[in-house]
Amino acid sequence: MPVKHTNYRQPPTPGGLEKIEKGELELYSPELYANMNTGILEEYLEEKNRKDCFKMCPWNWGAILFGIAVGTVFAIITEYVGLKVGVAMSGGSYIVYLLGLILKWRPTLNNNASGANYSATSIGTGFIFTFPALYLLTYDPNYAIGFEGGEPVFLIKSIPPLSIVLVSTMITGILGTLYFIIFRRLWLVDDPLPTPGFEASIKLLEIANDIYRGAAEQASRSIKIIGGSTLVTAIFTFFRDYPIFPNYTSIMxxxxGGEYYEYGTIMQPASTATWTYIDYGLIPIQFAIGWFMKFRTAFLVSTGTLLTWFVIVPLAYGFNVPVYDMQSGMFIGLRDWSVPAMYGYLKIAKIIAIGALLGGGVTALLKMYSVFKPAIEDVIKSLRGGQGADYVKGLGWYEWPVKHIPIMMxxxxxxxSVVFIAAGFPPLQVILFAALLAGSTFxxxxxxxxxxxETGSEPVSGTSFIVLLLLVAIFLGTGTxxxxxAxxxxxxxxxxxxxxxxxxxxxGDYKVGIYIGNRPYHLMRSTLLGIIPGAIASVLGAAAFSYGMATGQVNLxxxxxxxFALFLQTV
Incomplete structure (x- = not known):
């Protein structure tokens, strides 16, 4: 079996390569863990799963509906956490996993139910990062554009019907999910992305597999190891974060607390943060992710941080780069700011990062043309009546029909277009708006x-800002x-x-699915089912939180x- 030279493939082990060539490599074996992200293993499992998954992956409506129900509840919880701290994190999948252990679900069914749960929760991510800006520009006095008779005047006079954003979110959510059919083939099989942290999920599902097979002793050993490490981490996190002293202060x-320690971070005093700023976060999950990724991948993931604090920020301070201050409307040299290193990061490094994200992403897409080509050809073949690679003759759909992608577009x-025009928005702008959404989503x-x-973190806010810039440019350019x-x-x-x-x-669910024998068709099906209830909960929750925040009733x-609101107010 030839070894391809690609961006992400790791070298296989001799023992793993031998078992793959003989067709003897089994799921959850040491050789499987040792050869993850080699590409050779993923191609081997892809072919193996195309035959075996039809027997290994039962569909259970009860499990899927339970996953959706938990995910819908956590959609609102995750919105609150995201609006509170700026980072969206959900724990619903662990509840689904534990129920799966109790009911002795197959690992593949457990992953399907987790996928449905994650879908119902994740569909609301856009409401965390952007949607509240609508209410801030309508109700928050801090974003008033003037005053008349002592009363604030706002840029946005009224909130449009929530049904507009609800319907649009459901439809584009389905479209974004279907796009992953192509992405799965590119970056999980052909040139597998490292996807930091997925190994932990496979280890948890290995425990589920042991319980399902009746290997209680082996499962008990794994549970003790994981339970012990979880307990130690929980105790440490309690001391680090839980506010039991006055003024919401934790034990640590x-x-x-002081100049050198705050909120779980050992840090350089802010008064000395001129050329750069150095801190060290005591975050157990990052230790775990680094352990799984090994040095090379962990170093690559950290390169952006190292470049920021040891190159970009020191250079910006050395050259006293001028930074725009919105309050004064003037450019001020970086050395004249109160904490130069932090402002160098916020005002310079983050902007460079957005450009690097866009430029590097576009370059990566161009470089991936040779891999995109067969996937696109498969779409065309399906539209012409062929079944393509997503159908296994005599067994059924291995993957969701790729021909649904252009139909859904x-x-x-x-x-x-219909929803926004019916709501009274200008037709020309709506058509341009709809076309941009369909294209930019891909x-x-x-x-x-x-x-x-690559990093385990999705840049939703960064790419959303790019779309915001494009939309503002289009609308202002057409006289809106x-x-x-806004x-x-x-x-x-x-x-x-x-x-x-x-x-x-x-x-994450699809990455795990390759290694445990999931049928991609079922993963897609469970994911699509979670979108509608999750979207409804997300819209209602976001509207309530956003109104409370903008009117000062909730501190978020x-x-x-x-x-985003400040940018639109300025423009």
Missing amino acids: DHYF GVAFVAI FLGAIAVKVMG SAETT VMAILGTTVFGCAISMSGAII LAPQANS
Whole structure:
């Protein structure tokens, strides 16, 4: 079997290569763990799964509906956490996993149910990063554009019907999910992305497999190891984070807090942060991810951080790069800011990162043309009546029909156009808006998925800002009013964020699915089923949280939404 020279493939082990060539490599074996991300293993498992998964992957409506129900509840919980701290994290999949252990589900069924759960939760990601800006520009006095008779005047006079963003989110969420059919072939099989942290999920499902097979002793040993490490981590996290002292202070902050330690971070005093800023976060999950990734991949993932703090920020300080201050409307040299290193990061390095993300992503897509080509040819073949590689003769659909992608693109374009025009938005701008959403969901979604697979973190807010810029440029260029521009830009960016979140969120389930024998068709099916209930919960939750935040009834940070609102207010 020839070894391909690609961007992400790791060298296989001799023992693993021998077992693959003989067709003897088994799921959950040491050789499987040792040869992950080699590409050779993934191709071997892909062919193996195409035959075996039809027997190994039962469909159970009860399990899927339970996953959706848990995910729908966590959609609202995750929104609150995301608006509170700016990072969206969900724990619903662990509840699904534990029920699967109790009921002795197959690992493949457990992963399907987790996929449905994650889908229902992730569809609301766009509402965390962008949607609250709509309410900030409508109700928050801090974003008033003037005053009349002592009363604030706002850029946006009224909130449009929530049904507009709900319908659009459902449709583009389905489209973003279907796009992953192509992404799966590119970056999970042909040139497998490392996807940091997925190994832990496989280890958990190995325990589920032991329990399903009745190997209680082996499962008990794994549970003890994981349970012990979980307990130690939980105790440490309690001391680090739980506020039991006055002013919401944790134990570690109470005894160690000061210039050198705060909120779980050993840090350089802010008063000395001129040329750079150095801190070390005591974050157990990052130790675990680094352990799984090994040095080379972990170093590559950390390269952006190292470049920022040891190259970009020191150079910016050395040359005293001018930074724009919105309050004064003037450029101020970096050395004149209170904490130069932090402002160098926020005002310079992050902007460079967005450009690098876009430029590197586009370059990566061009380089991947040779891999995109057969996938696109498969789409064309399906439209002409062929069955393509997604159908296994005599067994059924191995993967969701790829021909649904262009069909859904057409449906999304028409449906979004009809919904927005019916709501009174200008037809020309709506048509351009719908076309941009359908196209950007694929191309920027591909970039987001690639970054997610490389770092374990999806740049939803970064790519959403790119879409916001594009929408504002289009609307202002076509003579659209400032209010309509702001409303459509926010709604469009929200819908886009939800759509690409679906492409990126399911990469973990699909990555795990290759190694445990999942049928991709079932993973896609369970994911699609979670979108509609998750979207409904997300819209209602986001509207309530956003209104409460904008009117001062709820204390939420929403850093990304505030940035978007400030940008639109300035424009």
